[in-house]
Amino acid sequence: MDAIILQILNGLDKGSAYALIALGLTLIFGTLGVVNFAHGALFMIGAFCAVTLSKILNLSFETIDPNKTDFLGNPLKVKTPYVESWFGPETGAALIDWSVPLAILFSIPIMLLVGVIMERGLIKHFYKREHADQILVTFGLAIVLQEIIKYYFGANPIPTPAPDAFKGSFDFGAAIGFDPNTIIYPYWRLVYFMFSVVIIGGVFAFLQFTTFGMVVRAGMADRETVGLLGIDIDKRFTIMFGLAAAVAGLAGVMYTPINSPNYHMGMDFLVLSFVVVVVGGMGSLPGAVLAGFLLGILESFASMREVIDLIPGINQIIIYLVAIIILLTRPRGLMGRKGVMEE
């Protein structure tokens, strides 16, 4: 029982990353009709926004400590971050410690800009082209983006820890009456889950309750008619692309303490996030979110030792298996509208 609760909890957490990425993908597909293979790269760029901020905060000047030696036996150069000398050691250290949450603010304008540039500079020219062309050009873009990141940051993962306040884990089991230590979950992952719920809620609220959102939703349903009403739907769609990029970027920023970011983390998520979108139903926002959480939970269960013992290798293929089954039995996905991308 506790094992199952634990895996559900874990699945929700895993799923929140999937849901955030799939949400952005679906926003782009639903509004612009573009299949964006570079969306994983946006997630990765978000993560590297956090890395960059942490590097900026850690910019240091060197002083020579004659009492210590470095690996060559020379006097050791001690690095002190500028922020520590400017704001005092304590404030400075706190700033560095909180670099990931700070990176949220840092990354939003960057991601919006990246998104808008990408849409205006490239994606715009592909609205009328086939889905295959869209896939190919964004795939090319994804390669280019990740190689650029690799050029500047190297191939190795870069540790970007969460603030010390979020170290360790919360004992759920003890809180709800199980034995202690049976159901524990790291604080930061809980933060991630809540963060994603807030973002998802925010996006839905934005689409539901603002005039802007209403126009966009109308545009998703019938682009031409909205265009005929004299509304500049293209401009709004551009902003939506920026928004989707920002969602992916934020998902990336917050993900950095969970796994040290590296240049190929976007590609790692790419295939998976497409499976999520397809399972949820192309173009359905609630579907994407639901499928994200659902696949997270399924993946968690498939990685249980008891399950692997029963079906060896199931943890390797569960995601693809689900995708195949859904596509064959219900091609419009869990919540997709009829007719979207169907034969």
Added chain:
Amino acid sequence: MSKTTMTRRGVLKSGAVAGAGVALPTIFTASSAAAYTNEPTGGSVTLGFNVPQTGPYADEGADELRAYELAVEHLNGGGDGGMMNTFSSKALQGNGILGKKVEFVTGDTQTKSDAARASAKSMIEKDGAVMITGGSSSGVAVAVQALCQEAGVIFMAGLTHSNDTTGKDKRANGFRHFFNSYMSGAALAPILANNYGTDRKAYHLTADYNWGYTTEEAVRTSTEALGWETVAAVKTPLTQTDFSSYIAPVLQSGADVLVLNHYGGNMVNSLTNAVQFGLRDKLVNNKNFEIVVPLYSRLMAKGAGANVKGIYGSTNWHWSLQDEGSKAFVKSFGTKYGFPPSQAAHTCYVQAMLYADACERAGTFNPCGVAEALEGFEFDGMGNGKTLYRAEDHQCFKDVLVVRGKENPTSEFDLLEIVEVTPTAQVTYDPAIFGGELGTCNPGA
């Protein structure tokens, strides 16, 4: 039509010089006078450095390449000579190998066995490399080793830790300086028992491929022999990035030690995740919960950041070793590049030196001669104490380091501290236990 098994550019390069001297174009087919593949006949000899330049191990590959460049510099008499001064064999003169200037070509393995073989072939066929070395994974090492056997050149493995490389997949033309899973287990187990006691319940997470299997097997066997119990062993996909669903159930199982049989990106992520879960703050069975990483790499430990603190593992070599050889190597590497070398760099440097030395001692580049010179070769002064290149399986036997993540690192390189230098005798095993057949050396021609 004469048949050759591989093209021999070495011959041809010199032939080209001769050909150019003739006024009319002469046409002739290459004779099979050469005794072995890519026999160098000019004033230089070409070595092939096959390292990952793209893909997830690119940084490790870059460090290997730095080491090779340093080795070539030293072999040709440049720099401060590095380990050539501490090496017990004094055959190397600093005038290249057998008087020929050492040149090198590089290839990109991409950490894929296909790509690695393609780049190795290109270096052998196009550039006339007489020896291939490098690599950062066992899959690649085994694949390239088989290729070199077939092509008739020597393969000096880089970073490869699987038992298979000199076990079931060993080849007569292939040599490994790096240690293996078995040795990791044998070296680690006593230290673990000393520090954590003999009454421990271990939970293994194992990368679901050959190297993971052999490492799990090695650590299990050696810890169980000292009284540990293995509660569970769960295989994780290579492509896994988030290990939370594998780590979450660990505490419920009643285990008090988590062994992460992961390497590279897998290791960084699984260790980060495990520490995130606060496992090490927990008390299970009235003991502190512990995490073990059988194979450490400093470059990868860097990716895991502060999470490595206090965690035991084994490593082939570490720059903080205080023997003369290590000190000399760290000094020349550090002076040239500004940071200390990794274990991958060390192994690659040593392999290049050992190869050159074997050629000198054999008096030939012929793979069979070189292999003979390396087989059963005992040496010292290369950083791991007295070392034996065992004839039966072409595996080096030397001291193995047990290390621990340092609590208070003084620099970004100072991540691991050496806990124990496990003597060779303790990690030596019978070559028959892993099966496989060495075969006979293949000179190619």
Added chain:
Amino acid sequence: MSILEVKDVGKRFGGLQALSDVNLSVKENSVHAIIGPNGAGKSTLLNCLVGKLIPDTGSVMFDGQSVLGRSPYEINQMGISRVFQTPEIFGELSVMENMMIPCFAKRDGAFRMHAIENMMDEKDIVERAEHMLEEMNMADKRDMHAAAMSRGDKRRLEIGMCLAQEPRLLLLDEPTAGMARADTNNTIDLLKQISDERDITIAIIEHDMHVVFSLANRITVLAQGTPLVEDDPENIRGNPKVREAYLGETA
């Protein structure tokens, strides 16, 4: 003798009863028009005949055989060809190739693997396709990309492709929708000619009364998913119920 018998057909989409109790009988060699105001269910009915939709109730018999549950290509092979509202042709292929495909379908059935033969070596197919192009007055456009032709030519090609299969029943879905008057008249003439010269039945769904009364010798009026009347054109013209259905729509 009726070639197509529709009995008690009903089709529901969610809350909308698109068709109910549709009975229809198309006589062999007649030109039968199905008319009705927008949303009367004309297209739904047509889709039920060609296998794109399966009706919830009732039966559709073609030449004594049920078409229900068969795929569009199977129904086509039974002898029903369909012309679409906007011409559906193979835009990336040449006009000649467009015409050859139905000839292959006629000769070889739904699938035959000739992957090695050169298609231009199939003399009978080439001859037949060329003959059809001549009949359609398109021989000069033989090597054009089909997509590059005018809309009228595309329509002509599509009809020609249908005829190349020698269907027994030709279904047309508003064949003159969106056409200029001159093109419309050309199409009327073409269809008249087809009907006169060939052993073929034509069923036509049409909005344009001019087209209907120039061509049809039998008319069914559909309103709100049900046939209102079925009669000769002269009688339909004066039928008050029909007027009401149309006026009700326009009012």
Added chain:
Amino acid sequence: MLGLNKKDTSLLLIVVVLTLFAPFILNPFPEGSAMAQFNAGYPDLMQRFVIFGIFAIGFNILFGLTGYLSFGHAAFLGIGSYGAVWMFKILGMNVLPAIVLAVIVAGLFAVVIGYVSLRRSGIYFSILTLAFAQMMFALAYSVLTPITGGETGLQLTLNDPRILGASQTAGGNIPVPSLFGMEMRSSTDLEIAGWVFTFNVGYYFSALIMILAFYLSIRIFRSPFGMMLRAIKSNQNRLSYTGLNPRPYTLAAFVISGMYAGLAGGLMASMDPLAGAERMQWTASGEVVLMTILGGTGTLIGPVLGAGFIKYFENIFSKINDNILHQWFAFLPDGLEDFVVFIIHPFIGKGWHLTLGILFMLVVIFLPGGLVEGGQRIRKAIKGKKADDTETAKTEPAE
């Protein structure tokens, strides 16, 4: 000739000439010269050119003709390799049975995967094929290790039975793949003045098979079957209403292209008897997509050119390093030289992925017809200029 029209015959002849004289064409620079860096005429790379050419030709039969974008085609290549290596292990080192088995096994897998995947079209089809291939890759790398060799790949050993041959050579080595005694790896060198040309048995064997495969693909393109496939891409709806069942046509195309991939996989194993799982990874499938698009989707020769282009990039371009750059730009003033090298540096050597990605994007954006379209445009531009020169400009007839 050979049942082809004049244009196709000349295309085939061009391919024949190019492949037969590849050892000359690919080694345009004398040995030992600075430009020898760019020579690609060594056996391994030449073999790869033609083998990946076969793979891309086959992929183009599916993608180019029907428009179905398979993102899992590398799986069949992997299957073919495994089949061939098993044949070497069990039966013997003759390449013919190995290649035949590779084609058959890949074909069987293609029937099953195609049957299921072709129930959907568009991006759904792509994701289905991707999912199948990824499943096969994941399983081959892990739980199927006893059959596939897992991480280290499936290799020959000295203890393989090899019923129709020897387990070991007299010298105690593993025998090498051969065709009735002709070893695939044996080569002959020809030297003319400073130039060296290598003729390799394996290359010519693969080249011969590629020419056959190319010829077959021309026949398929010009056949009624090929026309039906193009019709499916153009308007599947009309095809159904013309009494034709698209499903068996697409399935046949899928299986044929799967068998081409199996053939390529079998040949790869014959040139180099090892089969690794990462051959089946989705990035490998992506590579053949890149090749086909880069060369020109739906054109006959495009995929071959694309395959050659990418393999050249991977093997030659990736080896250029800063030292070589400095040699090239040595004529510039020092500061400028360093600057130029600094600018170029990210794009060469280990940055070849970046350059390839940019090139690929440029092709998709500006040259949807790939290299072939590029060539046509250049030819047109030259022709157009000539026409202007002679002032006999006439309007091009609409295509």
